[in-house]
Amino acid sequence: MDIQHLVKMANQIGQFFASYPDHDEARRSIGEHLKKFWAPAMRKALAEHLASTGEQSGLEPLVAEAVRASISDQIGAGAS
Template sequence: MKTDRLIKMANDISDFFNAEPDKEVAAEGVKNHLMRSWEPRMRQAIIAHYQNGGDGLSELAKVAVGRLA
């Protein structure tokens, strides 16, 4: 799967959880969703993108993916 698609998916998930007023809870929600719903190759690819600067990821997505790493 292309990185651009993973970025869009991670940002869409983050948009959903961003409604949570407590951003720590929101970041954990995103992280848990990625752990449960994404296959290992997808998680590895988004982590690698994050470790290379994470361009295009929302702030909440960056926090969540950073917790995966």
């Protein structure tokens, strides 16, 4: 799985949702799209890439926020 291709696709999704007037809605929508249409292995690879590279990930800030939020949601769901 080519991480640069995943980053490019995630940023394209982010560009679409970035036009939403509400920042939080845009972030949630990106996360929902990734969860709905991306295989778990793709999401995991993207999350691991972001965790290991931080701001150097190549992800747009809004997309990085969405990925981090979805990781937090998964951790929170597992804790209950």
